[in-house]
Amino acid sequence: MITYPFLEKGAAIGVTAPSSGVEAELHELIKQSCERMKLKGFQIICGETVWTQDKAKSAPAKQRAKEFNQMMANEDIGLIFPPWGGELLIEILEEIDFGSLQNKWVLGYSDTSVLLLAITLKTGMATAHGTNLIDLRGEYTDETTAMWEKILSTSACESILQHSSSKYQKKWQHDKPSPYVFHLTEPTIWKSVPNKELELKGRLLGGCIDVIRHLIGTPFGDVQSFRQKHIKDDPILWYFENCELTTTDLRRSLVQMKLAGWFENCAGILFGRSAANRPVENYTIEDVYHDFFEELNIPVIYDIDCGHVPPQMTFINGSYAEVTVADGKGSVCQYFI
Template structure:
């Protein structure tokens, strides 16, 4: 069975950078984070949070040790890294999986690699959603703010999230709103055939740019997870593409398919992607159509997930019911 952490009131957030830390010129983000949570939660900052050199916050051992320490610290209720990065993969073999307590870790991008590995190896639910840097505003938009409600659920409870009203199509850390983002486009979820869709199954996923590297490793044994923790229930994969070209994206999906990751898959959700270019006319939407034809399962895309915020909070391991109709979506998650 899946083991669900539960976020209690008066929680303490542990902030560490198992991938990239915050570079010197952006350390003012930390002051803004402290101000945002001043009357809401206690913050404990790991040293890696404040460092960034050669595409990482520190060497792999230092990053892994700090992450393990925050997991083992009974005073820490949830771990939220500042953001993603590039080289979280270096810490995968140094995480103390056998002794991990049932504690939330929340994030996305490169952090999704660590979270998916934890869930697959231990059956502990992890949460794909916002990072701590994007929670530094005076308040959060309605979609982002749902992270608290989702992670406060008890085992056996359920919660509903809806598609957002608008999203941010480009990033500019120098120009922020009171809720950090600048929503300039109307949100519209889509399905391949534009028909209404309802999918049920266990949620798994993350940023495909990095999680496809788990294929064939001890940290990506999906078949073992299916047998050991979810009694071979179907899986709903949620995947987002940060910057892979359409042909790279296609290769990643095929690698997952060949490895059996899509066996007993009930559907795929693709997050909005900033990748707009095609390769000799082959586009990201062509990738969606190809996987739809091959797997013959529902495919919904441009969902609230990934690098064009806001994001729904998707819990790896939770039982999900995803409903799509007329450009809007609804996600029900049950902690069973």
């Protein structure tokens, strides 16, 4: 069984930085995001780690973990929402009190996905892969990104549907602030291998492949135990987004996952758009997807709304999903069962 948190109206949001904090010159951005949440009726509880950043992390591992554990134990907090990702979240996993985690949402992506996946695999509690808090500072939020709130307020045994975006952001333009934060200019086109209309069904698991791959072989990446305890015979529907890996590094990571048994009883793989899919010699990202399909006969849907090329959908680790793609458009229906 999967346990699903529920975000109450007017709940308190705990803002902590389990990976990177916010440098002093960017404090105003996170303050803007917190104000936006207050306008939505949420209360905000900011931890000390949010405001510091040194040596590629907000604070030493024990301090980051302590603040996270305290917020998870605080019954007044209904959502843990880091400002953004970072680089070294994996350092805190040994200090997380997984056995005492209360049923509440943790939302984010990038390096935060290490914590999200570890929580779901260790406990069977659903976690939310979606927007970062700092990206909600704008006066407006696009329809795809804005779904995070409705999804986290979906009750157990209910379902919720998301559709692919109409346009995505090709590159970040921090020198040109927008009321929407993102500059959505390019038409979104979902693609697939094989190249045909597809419908995939399974339990969603995933995150930023750059970092969640390091959970393989650790107590925090035990997919087999998760299957046995929480989803039984349901297939897994993996979703990945690539932040910085070349095509060959991505290929190595997928092979390692295969060898570790992560793709046993796998219904398919979803890949987010990425600016990092650089070919090595003439080995392209399309080659990676085709090689994977030919070896394992597992379909691939790619260039979906997930990851560092916004906007992105909100994927719930542990939920049962039906994902369709046809004529360049996609939909994701998640069932909280």
